[in-house]
Amino acid sequence: MEAEKVRIGISSCVLGEKVRFDSGHKISNFVTKELSPYLDFVSVCPEVGIGLSVPRPTIRLISNEERIALVETKDETKDYTESMLSFSHNTVDQLSQDKLCGYIVCAKSPTCGMERVKVYKHKRADKEGIGMYTEVLMTKMPWLPVEEDGRLNDPVLKENFITRVYSLQDFYDSMGDEVTAGKVVAFHSRYKLSLMAHDPSSYKELGRLVANVKEYDTEEFYQKYRLGFMLAMKKRASRKNNTNVLMHIQGYFKKYLDKQQKAELAKVIDEYRTGILPLLAPLTLIKHYISTYPDEYLANQKYLEPYPQELRLRYGL
Structure with missing residues (x-):
């Protein structure tokens, strides 16, 4: 379909x-x-x-x-x-x-x-x-x-814009015909790694907002979260922040990967950090490990595939 x-x-x-x-x-x-x-x-x-x-x-x-x-x-x-x-x-x-x-x-x-x-x-x-x-x-x-x-x-501005477009579409789709605090909280959970990559300070602020959801009426919470989320995603994900997120993901595989696999993943992440490899390289390896060692939290993270991969926007990042 x-x-x-x-x-x-x-x-x-x-x-x-x-x-x-x-x-x-x-x-x-x-x-x-x-x-x-x-x-x-x-x-x-x-x-x-x-x-x-x-x-x-x-x-x-x-x-x-x-x-x-x-x-x-x-x-x-x-x-x-x-x-x-x-x-x-x-x-x-x-x-x-x-x-x-x-x-x-x-x-x-x-x-x-x-x-x-x-x-x-x-x-x-x-x-x-x-x-x-x-x-x-x-x-x-x-x-x-x-x-x-x-x-x-500009490949970085292009990728950032398309990421934001699809993130907002996902937000609206997730809310459906009726906004609930629970839907916003579930959406936020899927975008935690994305927010860490784009704007770590907003990641913390939005986390506090979500934690205190009961202090707001639903419409006020919806408006406040949508604006804060989209302004955070407007900030371009830096190589440093992406590296931190990749290392964070790496930690989920500690008990599954053997010594050689751990070394390979660490090497690919470091080569991204130093500009030798594009972001696509560590992400491809991480997706492979997620399929081999399933983790529901990681599998649901939009950071791994924020838009249709056919757009090929991460090849030059």
């Missing part, structure tokens, strides 16, 4: 739709060729959404003492700020009901850019802004994995 695709938002131009000011697009081959078999895309172009034509005059963000505004580049009297903000809030409110699990936005865009967007003031442009639509998106849905198309060419 084919797995259900994960639903994420995306800037229309990144999908190859010809919606840019010059009737062009910014198609991402990674998105359209490698991710499309796994993800269901919700395409949004804010400019088209507020009724601007294709092609159209260019627009940009400007700043004065009062506010950031979205205006036409050659005629600042043509101000689209209010219509863009209205569209952004209405669209994001709708998307938040759909349980999106991620969003890929177009870099540098005055509506969709995630960071370092040009903001013009006093005839000077500072790369300090966020696209007007994306700023609303990230403010209203702070737990949502958001990434720019260009940054997805």
Whole structure:
């Protein structure tokens, strides 16, 4: 049976739709060729959404003492700020009901850019802004994995983004139609090693939150855990943290492995630590030992397979 695709938002131009000011697009081959078999895309172009034509005059963000505004580049009297903000809030409110699990936005865009967007003031442009639509998106849905198309060419950022997307999907699937504290606690148990790799301090904080679940009503606990978990997973798993997790897993096999097997596993972990081998090498050996010496806790850890392995994202880590 084919797995259900994960639903994420995306800037229309990144999908190859010809919606840019010059009737062009910014198609991402990674998105359209490698991710499309796994993800269901919700395409949004804010400019088209507020009724601007294709092609159209260019627009940009400007700043004065009062506010950031979205205006036409050659005629600042043509101000689209209010219509863009209205569209952004209405669209994001709708998307938040759909349980999106991620969003890929177009870099540098005055509506969709995630960071370092040009903001013009006093005839000077500072790369300090966020696209007007994306700023609303990230403010209203702070737990949502958001990434720019260009940054997805970086293997570490790419792997981190996809991990977060699938983690959020797993969270929603685990909660089902009714959220219970027990479901959150069970979910947390499966992600303990992932949290140790991504953010050890948040691993401890979320552990305390889960331990004190009875102090919160269910909705408050759900919201607090989702945000804390997704912010922790946003931090990239470092080689040092991954090594600590691998050594932690190694301890589970002490009484099963013979001297040679222990030495082999220790060597592979150390060669990952020093950058000789990719993360995939120790994980493959560990999965082999789990199949040989079953351990329910380890077998359930999403750290070992956070997304479909066919995506091949850990080959370069």
